[in-house]
Amino acid sequence: MKNDNQIFGIRAIIEAIQSGTVIDKVFIHKEAQGELMRELNKVIKAKNINYSYVPVEKLNRMTSMNHQGAVATISPIGFIDLEELIESTLAKKENPLFLILDQLSDARNFGAIIRTAECTGVDGIIIQKQGSAPVNGDTVKTSAGAVFNVPICKVDHIKDAIFHLQGSGIKTVAATEKTDNNIYDIDFSAPVAIIMGNEERGVNPSVLKIVDEKAKLPMYGTIESLNVSVACGAFLYEAVRQRL
Known part of the structure; x- marks a missing residue:
């Protein structure tokens, strides 16, 4: 799911990246595991998207929604080559x-x-x-x-x-x-x-x-x-x- 400047949830972030949404940065729970999380890591690295591993407390401060260990911020602008x-x-x-x-x-x-x-x-x-x-x-x-x-x-x-x-x-x-x-x-x-x-x-x-x-x-x-x-x-x- 997403609001005006965030996307939360592993599958939602993967789908947003694959659809061409301009992602500024992905924040990932540093202890998160599982097949879906491995897929997210693979996608963000393949697309060379800025990311960082953070404590779950930071993700909880970013959103009160069920983030599943991952929150992405959407860039309000496009970037030029x-x-x-x-x-x-x-x-x-x-x-x-x-x-x-x-x-x-x-x-x-x-x-x-x-x-x-x-x-x-x-x-x-x-x-x-x-x-x-x-x-x-x-x-x-x-x-x-x-x-x-x-x-x-x-x-x-x-x-x-x-x-x-x-x-x-x-x-x-x-x-x-x-x-x-x-x-x-x-x-x-x-x-x-x-x-x-x-x-x-x-x-x-x-x-x-x-x-x-x-x-x-x-x-x-x-x-x-x-x-x-x-x-x-x-x-x-x-x-x-x-x-x-």
Whole structure:
């Protein structure tokens, strides 16, 4: 069965996936077993759908209905293919601005970033299928509806997306404190993709190895880092300033 943004019950989730419903994430009871549950696991892996194993208490908080050990969240938006996003954007403008979120985990941070991205003219947001924040009601609310205006692309691996962007002539710049380069010394006026990292870990070290440039924000206080949505806003508005 399903409501506006959830599907609960193993068979119902399997049928929804097979019918083409855009599933954002499947939450599975970590101790669940049985033939039907094995079939669900097989289907979500075959379709490369984001999933996680959780305690039954989380599922009980998500719905009071008989969930049978599985709850899926339905995405309120469709997602665009990476190649289509790049090609269509380059056909329209010479200096596109993309945003890559490397396993950002908080839906409200995600929504706040989408809102800023829309305001700064970002042409598309790229996220990884596994380990990324869901596009749910919190995302929609904190984005103030901007989630419906900015193309969002889900990819299997962030690194592959970076290689694809680089091959298309788009510079990649990672936001990280692990550099001596200041944000204000980076050229954001050319085609560029800005990469923001996870709230706790930052940008993955394997991603940092392949980007074109790394940049940090100057920090003068005693706290070592900004909230990722605030830091992202600073990077995006520096790009806007340079493009004015």
